[in-house]
Amino acid sequence: MSCPIGTDVDYAAGLLARGGLVAFPTETVYGLGADALDARAVARIFEAKGRPRFDPLIVHVADLAWLERLFCSVPENARRLIDRFWPGPLTLVLPKTDLVPDLVTAGLPTVGVRMPAHPVALDLLRRAGTPVAAPSANLFGQVSPTTARHVADQLGSQIDYILDGGSCSVGLESTVLDLSGRFPTLLRPGGLSVEPIEETIGPIQRSDAASDETRPQLAPGMLSSHYATRTPLLLARREDRLPAAARIGLLAFVSESPLDQFAAVEVLSPRGDLAEAAANLFAAMRRLDAQGLDVIVARPVPNTSLGRAINDRLLRACRKVE
Ligand code: TXA
Ligand code: MG
16 A cells, blocks of 8 residues: 655645654655654654664754754854755764754764755745654665655555655755764765865865765775665776676666667766766666666766766665675
């Protein structure tokens, strides 16, 4: 049985206020939300996603007044980033107050907070009157959803309502920046690229895309299985040999030829625009995954600005742990 999909923000806000689970659109990807201050509601998120362990969740706010209640303090560099990039695809990690249940942060002393740049999300958050904890609304380890239909396909039977706000414009998860230590550290490349962040607060430490996504110190050397397609995915340049497989799909950045060796082709941005490619990435991965292919060959994109986040997701998809 699938849950209702609709555009009734008031109804969705009422569900959240009563401990319900609501999937909602943001500019990055769809989130699976629950009242961040209600640990029982938050526990349902982990249950629905089938997460084998408790990962820290991002808390979403529409009102800056919440910052004082969620973070112990808001340092100057955080203020500057907030002024410039919120609402937007930037999550800031800082020491948390006792108001934030430990389940939200998986026991960490810090919490990640962001203000999404999507009118429906902001409307929902304001009406719910509470911060909303939300991971991406996909099953554990799978591709993040960028439409309400994607959410319904994976989680429809587990949640109370899917708020439909169309396709996500950014299409990649938020950039996660840890400001709790001595040096600002990039924990996850995402929808806001590093250059404008460094313009605002100076150099930041970048973690290596090949290490586990945000907690390398807790999972040394472990490769993340996130963002995976069911079909094996391989990163290969045009000059590389194709794998020996009958049905090969191509996930290309720009148009290329010849294409006759491919059973299915997705081009992320015919005009070579990284923002357009990011917005199309997860939906294109899903379409290829539905074609019954033996393997998907993905082309790395230029490793600048949003390209770094796209390559990070492709790399993780290749490293799916069976
Ligand atoms: O764009 C997004 O960020 C989407 C939308 C729904 O907002 N959310 C999302 O959530 O991608 P999720 O749970 O799929 O990824 C959250 C990331 C994880 O990599 C998690 O480890 C990190 O943020 N994170 C959250 N709180 C953290 C904390 N206190 N310390 C370190 N990492 C944290
Ligand atoms: Mg996720």
